[in-house]
Amino acid sequence: MHERKIWGRYLVEMSGSLFLFVLCLVVSIKVGRHMPEGMMQTMILVSPMLAFLLVVWAVVREIQRNEVMRERKIWTRYMGEMLGAFFLYVLVLMLVHRFGFPMHEGTVRTLVLVSPMGPVLLVVWAIARQIQRVDEYARKQVLETIALAFGITAGWTLSYGFLENAGFPKLSMSTVWPVMGTAWIVVTIIRRITGR
Amino acid sequence: MKNILRELRTERGWSQADLADRLKVSRQTINAIETGRYDPSLPLAFKIARQFKLKIEDIFVANEH
Numbered sequence: 001m002h003e004r005k006i007w008g009r010y011l012v013e014m015s016g017s018l019f020l021f022v023l024c025l026v027v028s029i030k031v032g033r034h035m036p037e038g039m040m041q042t043m044i045l046v047s048p049m050l051a052f053l054l055v056v057w058a059v060v061r062e063i064q065r066n067e068v069m070r071e072r073k074i075w076t077r078y079m080g081e082m083l084g085a086f087f088l089y090v091l092v093l094m095l096v097h098r099f100g101f102p103m104h105e106g107t108v109r110t111l112v113l114v115s116p117m118g119p120v121l122l123v124v125w126a127i128a129r130q131i132q133r134v135d136e137y138a139r140k141q142v143l144e145t146i147a148l149a150f151g152i153t154a155g156w157t158l159s160y161g162f163l164e165n166a167g168f169p170k171l172s173m174s175t176v177w178p179v180m181g182t183a184w185i186v187v188t189i190i191r192r193i194t195g196r
Numbered sequence: 197m198k199n200i201l202r203e204l205r206t207e208r209g210w211s212q213a214d215l216a217d218r219l220k221v222s223r224q225t226i227n228a229i230e231t232g233r234y235d236p237s238l239p240l241a242f243k244i245a246r247q248f249k250l251k252i253e254d255i256f257v258a259n260e261h
Contacts, residue, residue, distance in 0.1 A: 067213035
């Protein structure tokens with residue numbers, strides 16, 4: 001029960017700060033870019049970075065709550081690598097939106113627009129390292145959760161494919177990732193609550 | 197598989213976190229083994245046995261079908 005309470009607290013802190021981060025990112029991209037230059041625009045463009053600090057704070061608190069020394073060590077290292085890569089990704093993304101979009105069409109512009117994938121490779125590297133570090137049970141749990149999320153995503157995207165044939169709006173291929181990410185989070189929460 | 201890990205641990209006055217630290221695994225792993233939700237790999241079972249200075253079969257017993 002005590003563990004569930006702690007985990008519930010982490011869930012609230014993490015989802016709240018992530019929601020704020022995504023909100024600031026959307027406002028910064030959709031509104032900030034079209035605003036006249038000035039103090040207000042700078043504040044809106046910088047706001048995702050400040051919200052990101054809240055995400056970091058939620059992660060640090062969760063790591064501090066872990067009683068096992070070794071766990072604290074490996075999660076601190078993982079979060080350091082992950083947050084560093086994520087921070088770099090957001091930074092590159094913002095620079096691309098600021099300077100990449102106004103560029104003239106051509107190979108250079110295409111390369112600039114694809115450049116956020118550099119930090120994404122760092123994220124993949126951090127995940128691969130962490131999978132090597134965690135113990136056998138954690139590895140099994142993660143793989144099972146990903147398999148379930150993969151199955152849900154396959155079912156969802158296939159169903160939507162049929163709905164597109166029936167006249168539903170065509171969606172971008174990149175919408176698959178948010179679906180899989182959401183499925184992953186939902187499966188993780190359900191498994192954690194039910195203890196399965 | 198059944199096991200007496202919880203009994204062995206509490207006899208020594210260790211918490212799940214203490215045992216996890218000694219075995220270099222997570223507290224969730226200890227909890228999952230104790231509650232029978234997870235059967236450890238052979239290397240981890242040997243590690244557990246060594247920790248308690250017992251044989252694997254003294255700690256783990258296969259379910260009879």
